[in-house]
Amino acid sequence: MEEEKYIEELVGKRNPFVVPEGYFEQLTDQVMQSLPDRRPRAKTVWLRPVFYAAASVCALFVCATVWLSWPSSSQEDQKGVAEAVQAVQMQQPDDTYFDEAADYMMLDNQAIYACLADY
Amino acid sequence: MEKYDDQLIQQMLTNPETQRQAFEACVRQYGEQLYWQVRKIVLTHDDANDVLQNSFLKAWNGLGSFQGDSKVFTWLSRIAINESLDFLRRSKQRQTVSEDARTVASALQADTYFDGSETEALLQEAIASLPDVQRTVFQLRYFDEMKYSDISQLLGTSEGALKASYHIAVKKITDFFKARD
Numbered sequence: 001m002e003e004e005k006y007i008e009e010l011v012g013k014r015n016p017f018v019v020p021e022g023y024f025e026q027l028t029d030q031v032m033q034s035l036p037d038r039r040p041r042a043k044t045v046w047l048r049p050v051f052y053a054a055a056s057v058c059a060l061f062v063c064a065t066v067w068l069s070w071p072s073s074s075q076e077d078q079k080g081v082a083e084a085v086q087a088v089q090m091q092q093p094d095d096t097y098f099d100e101a102a103d104y105m106m107l108d109n110q111a112i113y114a115c116l117a118d119y
Numbered sequence: 120m121e122k123y124d125d126q127l128i129q130q131m132l133t134n135p136e137t138q139r140q141a142f143e144a145c146v147r148q149y150g151e152q153l154y155w156q157v158r159k160i161v162l163t164h165d166d167a168n169d170v171l172q173n174s175f176l177k178a179w180n181g182l183g184s185f186q187g188d189s190k191v192f193t194w195l196s197r198i199a200i201n202e203s204l205d206f207l208r209r210s211k212q213r214q215t216v217s218e219d220a221r222t223v224a225s226a227l228q229a230d231t232y233f234d235g236s237e238t239e240a241l242l243q244e245a246i247a248s249l250p251d252v253q254r255t256v257f258q259l260r261y262f263d264e265m266k267y268s269d270i271s272q273l274l275g276t277s278e279g280a281l282k283a284s285y286h287i288a289v290k291k292i293t294d295f296f297k298a299r300d
Binding site for chain 2: 001003010012013014015016017018019027030031034036
């Protein structure tokens with residue numbers, strides 16, 4: 001390129017910039033000292049609170065799920081208990097029948113107590 | 120580490136146990152080369168040092184994103200050039216060939232760390248007046264004699280577009296000098 005040659009002949013390609021003495025010898029140390037630590041340990045410490053927060057949310061979710069599903073099973077249990085009590089009550093002898101039996105056997109209270117005292 | 124091996128360094132960079140040692144090897148290997156790339160864009164030593172430090176810090180923090188699909192130098196160079204251009208945008212150092220731009224040459228000649236002639240200072244002034252891409256392409260092609268394919272990898276621009284940018288940059292710089300005759 002003709003214009004490129006013109007610039008080259010006029011100015012040349014020399015690097016006119018300079019650096020302070022010993023700059024490049026110290027550059028690597030200077031750069032490395034300015035870099036933060038990137039050890040995995042530091043990363044784990046940073047992530048630990050996040051891990052705990054996520055675990056807490058999961059635990060809450062599980063508790064909420066169990067809590068919400070609990071009332072329906074409780075109602076079933078209560079219903080079952082009520083039925084069982086009713087069945088037991090139906091099996092127990094009524095006082096009416098007891099009195100009728102005592103009359104049939106011509107027993108009064110004293111005879112009953114005397115009978116029970118023998119045992 | 121006696122000899123720099125790019126493939127080995129790439130492997131070491133992915134291992135948390137060895138990545139610091141590998142990164143140090145990269146800084147030692149490419150620090151000077153990257154410094155000059157940055158310096159030619161931002162011009163002063165203090166700015167170049169700041170931009171270079173930031174570039175390495177950015178590379179270190181973004182080490183996880185380095186997939187090894189490009190060479191370590193290409194990756195670092197891309198970061199350094201982007202940081203340099205960001206720096207220019209932030210500090211509004213983009214100069215035009217007007218009164219503002221004239222201060223570039225005079226500022227360089229007053230700079231302790233500039234060892235060039237008046238013509239060399241004027242060339243830097245002309246380069247500073249170019250848009251970002253033309254400026255970067257000119258520096259990489261003219262001074263570093265880098266291939267268009269390599270520049271394309273660095274800037275993510277097609278070779279055709281880079282050739283056009285370089286041609287325009289050369290034309291503008293020539294016009295700048297001819298206008299001064």
